[in-house]
Amino acid sequence: MEVAVLDITGKDTGRKVELSSDVFGIAPNDHAIYLDVKQYLANQRQGTHKSKERAEIAGSTRKIKKQKGTGTARAGSIKSGVFRGGGRMFGPRPRSYSFKLNKNLKRLARKSALSIQANDNNLVVVEDFNFDSPKTKHFVDVLKALDLGARKSLFVLGSDNANVYLSSRNLKNSKVINASEINTYGVLNASKIVITESSLEEINTNLSK
Template sequence: MKLRVLDIKGNLTDKKVEFNEKIFSKKSYDHSIYLEVKRYLFAQRQGTHKSKEKGELSGSNRKLHRQKGTGGSRKGDIKNPIFRGGGRVFGPKPRKYLIKLNKHTKNRVKKFIIEQKLIQNRIKIVENIELNIPKTKFVLELLKSLQLKGKKLLMVLGEKNKNLYLSSRNLENFKLLNVNELDCFSLLNFPYVVFSENSIKKINEFLSI
């Protein structure tokens, strides 16, 4: 499979990128995708939730009334969980939601998703973009020339480009990532992907796994 490299105006250039169709997967990796998405979403959780138990509350420790003879139930102090404002029984505590997943599995999932987007013709490759100053209008014109304006789009660069990031951070349904930051969740979440020319070498490494 060969893809022509586009310039910033959406015109075809003489450059081509070739992907070997023989390495495309012949089987599904649905369960591996599920595990990777689950790992990614769990990793986004801060895990700082905390509620106070009976021993962590400030207040009087005096027993509310005598143990027997009142005709009512036995009660301890006012911090008892049965009272409003009392401690919470088995409340949430800070914890980590990290799930370990084999590195090879993560790379295999990434490869499978990219392959599927290639087959569905949802990947485009553009020449390296250089901006001297941040300019959102430039990014809008680029998306229009690529016929992707208004569509949910992920752009992947080979190296960091601060001006391009500043130009695109306010755009809706658009995300800009460095190739080293590329994750499976973003690949799944955005139907269309645009790779810069300098990111292809790294992408080919994923596909050759």
Template sequence: MPSTTVYNMAGEAVDKLELSEQVFGVTPNVAVLHQVVTAQLVNRRQGNASTKTRSEVSGGNKKPYKQKGTGRARQGSTRAPQFRHGGTVFGPRPHPYHHDVPKKMRRLAIRSALSDKVANESLIVVKDLSLESPRTKDMLNLLSKLPSHQGKRVLMMLPQRDENVVLSTRNIPMAKVQHVSSINVVELLKHDYVVMPLDTIRWIEMVFGEGLSAEEASHKIAGEVAAAESEA
């Protein structure tokens, strides 16, 4: 069973966490990863590039010169493609680029990416990820204490939005914060390290291991947090 070290905000190893074999211990499927990444990048394209044909450009209603007697090629309009300011031949036209991928393949790709992070010791689990106030210096101090090498891209995934963490990270070019419900293969592969609090790990295991929906997992975690606070 895969496992990883749990760190506190001071960068100290405080616990050992066993991860779900079904989510964090699968053999990465490179073919599925490639297909999902390609589809995700293709789906980002707007598909609104457009050029005008000779029937759409303005002008050209009058015949430029008479049909015969000039020694030149016959022309009917100055908006033909061979003329300056003429229409474009076979130019781009608006069309959708959408590439659909089955849900099972998308989930397999995410499990493959997460398993690769665990295998390469690029998944950093923290007991809690929060700041008392928005301050970039505090976030830089935190990242320097965690086992992520300087100059590497770091992705922090939160179980719920924390404004202090978001504001403290937005001026750090090599770090990014996103909600765990926005998890995707491109961001996982693009960043060298992924930092997750324990609640994020729990959410991922419920969604990609137990098969719960994102909403069900969020409600369940919120209930567990509320129950723990009431007991305390």
């Protein structure tokens, strides 16, 4: 698949690049995408939820009524979860929600996500660019030139670019990452994927294994 290369003003440079069919042209695997997105969202959870159980509640330890003869259920502690003010039964405890996926499956999921976006013509390739200083206005001008506006966009750069990253940080609908940071959720969550020329080679290298 050939894609025209644009500059940051949105004009065609007259050059084209070939998108690898092994990365941008495969038949998407929906289950791999599901698992990779599920892992990504699970890793965002802090897992710090906690409620007090009966052993952690402050209260009397005496047996509140005799064992037999009351005609009601036996009860040994006011801190039981069946009483108001008692501990919570089977409440949440701090834990990690993360789980493991093998590298081949994650690679397949990311190629599937890129292929979906490429098939929907949501990929834009631009020549490498930089800013002299971090300024949100510069990045907004790039968004306008590429006709992105307020749409969700993901910019994939070939290397660390502090000025471009800092210029985009105030914009909630735009995100800037390096080619090595591509993930399935980020690719599918964006309306447009803007890829710089230098990042294409790294994407192909990382995902064509």
